[in-house]
């Protein structure tokens with residue numbers, strides 16, 4: 001198989017949660033460019049979701065949009081089931097949507113803890129539980145969770161978010177051993193500071209932005225496209241012998 005064929009995803013069906021915007025959108029476009037039919041996802045119908053679907057369809061016409069608020073306990077399993085119905089299967093699951101609440105650790109409420117753990121961890125496991133039987137039947141599957149550099153460098157005002165990402169990464173290592181015999185790989189991609197809607201407001205403070213840049217060896221923030229190469233490797237046959245890894249895309253930020 002030549003190198004291009006190893007990245008070819010023609011005939012594959014993919015779900016990317018939280019792909020109406022940001023990193024998820026870039027990964028959805030990358031998967032579509034490699035030939036996968038992609039279910040793009042957002043919490044509710046929105047202009048951003050429509051625009052992403054239109055752009056993804058230019059690359060992969062069979063793609064669809066699905067909506068779901070993953071804070072609801074039954075929603076993750078339903079989202080995967082809806083995607084399987086819409087695309088006729090599911091080969092690639094990218095668990096990318098997350099909630100991040102910035103607050104001093106002592107002030108975090110019970111509801112805020114539950115909301116972040118539900119969307120960032122419980123929903124991921126529920127989606128995997130629903131997707132794996134379909135992947136197992138084909139003896140081929142790719143699961144990619146999106147973690148964070150905060151697994152290694154937790155931000156003092158994001159204690160629950162950081163812990164939820166560490167829990168997810170632990171899940172990946174656990175399941176890699178259990179899913180490997182079925183031809184299913186599962187990996188975690190951990191971004192550093194990537195310019196998206198969620199950090200635009202804080203990075204508008206140039207003093208703060210300069211301080212953060214100073215702890216990144218490459219001395220710049222990442223673009224959403226910077227996550228795509230790693231995601232395509234882990235979602236294709238190019239990465240078929242890679243499972244259970246935590247791949248940082250962080251400009252070196254996690255280095256001690």
Ligand SMILES: NC(=O)c1ccc[n+]([C@@H]2O[C@H](COP(=O)([O-])OP(=O)(O)OC[C@H]3O[C@@H](n4cnc5c(N)ncnc54)[C@H](OP(=O)(O)O)[C@@H]3O)[C@@H](O)[C@H]2O)c1
Pocket residue numbers: 017018019020021022023024041042043044046048068069070071095096097098099100119146147148149190191192193194195196197198199
């Ligand atoms: N940006 C960074 O610097 C950075 C760094 C480390 C890790 N990450 C991780 O990378 C992933 C993507 O981050 P991003 O910055 O690209 O995100 P973003 O631009 O804030 O976009 C968030 C996406 O998640 C969806 N979403 C939010 N809450 C949801 C919920 N309750 N249920 C279902 N979907 C929900 C949003 O849908 P709507 O459009 O409908 O709201 C949107 O599609 C996340 O897992 C994040 O933790 C990001």
